[in-house]
Amino acid sequence: MTMHDVDVKPIPIRKNPGRLETRLPLEEMNRSGTLMKFMYPNGVPGYMTTTADHFRRILSDPRFHAKRFLGEPQPTPVSVAVPDMPGFIPSMNGPDHLAVRRLAAGDFSVKHIRDLGAKIEQVVDKYLDETEAMGSPVDLFASYCLPIPSEVIAWILGVPTTHTQEFQMAARYTIGGLPEKLTDPEAPARAIKTLHELLADVITLKRKDPQDDLITRLTKATDPVLSDEEIWGLCTNLLLAGHETTSTNAAYQIAILLDRPDVKAEFLADPDRIPDFIEELLRFKAILTDSGAGIPRLATEDVEFDGVLIEKGEWVMPCAAAANVDASVCPHSPTELDLDRTPFPHLTFGFGAHTCLGQHLARAELKVIVPKIFERFPNLASEMAVDDLPWLESGFGYRMAELPVRWK
């Protein structure tokens, strides 16, 4: 912090604790066209991007480094301390980052994910059955949205079925577990440790008995060769990145549709267009963007950016929510949800070298998870208005605490 940061205004989010309330004045930010400086709740100041152009330029500029650690500006006091893990790609930069990222990228390519369609349907059907067996009313976040992405990731990694249940439990606790368990602040750290032990076991198994899966491929990597520690870090990274985000987005999209019967009718009327509708829902509201969170960038040297001097050591938070309401991205009524929009490249999955590696997987999961719940339970109803749903401060920023629903 420098002396002139004394006057920096606090970031205008989190009006009511426990509820997700974005009060970022997105359109006003957009019109200003300049970087805005805010004080984050953890006492760290940082600039925020306000346009799509800023967003793309900051995320493409090698002078800004991605760096994940507790001293970065955070929209909440983060409950999950991300340990310093080798192989954790959101903290890597430059050619080293690309080399490690590419070791996993084949398994998340458009075509590889397309081939997973039947597997995703199978996992979704399993949790539809479990939800139905629990009976109405139920917390749909816990019974349905939360377990699906981690089970799919376990499949991609090649976690054997003997380890799946333990993996699922550890995955759940890395983000603090379910609400009734959140009183235990040590739970996430313990879960990370459990995951470490479990993955170490799986890595040993794969070295002895290679299979057609990602962990086996990582054990055989040559450019670069990965240590067991790096494989563990990368796998933990893939789990964390694809677990809480997709779960919460699925729940968020279901909640929006439950809240807006007109939009739900439109969504379900044209199954061929569901992938486009999912894109608009991702643009309109997504967990990371809506909370004003992101992975901040650290200036590695002084940078003159559109008349603002960003000093070496200062942070810039890329704001996808502001980018997604920019007229260059979304020209008409950008703050409204409109399923009829022509598909366009929104910025919810980021930009630059760290662009979401799992974005095709997230889309493939959402386009099954969201419509299938309405197929199974045609008169599904929410127990709460979308604006009243409880949110928790969690790993990436926020996640839905529960989604209570009923059906007849």
Added chain:
Amino acid sequence: MLVDYSKCTAAGQCLLAAPNVFDQSAENGTIVLLDEAPPESEYPRVLDAVNRCPASVISLANESGTTLR
């Protein structure tokens, strides 16, 4: 069309934009150029790929080598 493989971050946007021109390597997800001189009918999709690529991997140049975008 110029492709800088060293910058490719394997995000797959080019394949989504212009599947007749670009593919992703099955091994590491990076860009594969299927058609170095695509027909004019592909130009709008190629341009979309250029704009969507998060790592500015693809650029267009005219015959004398001047970069167009």
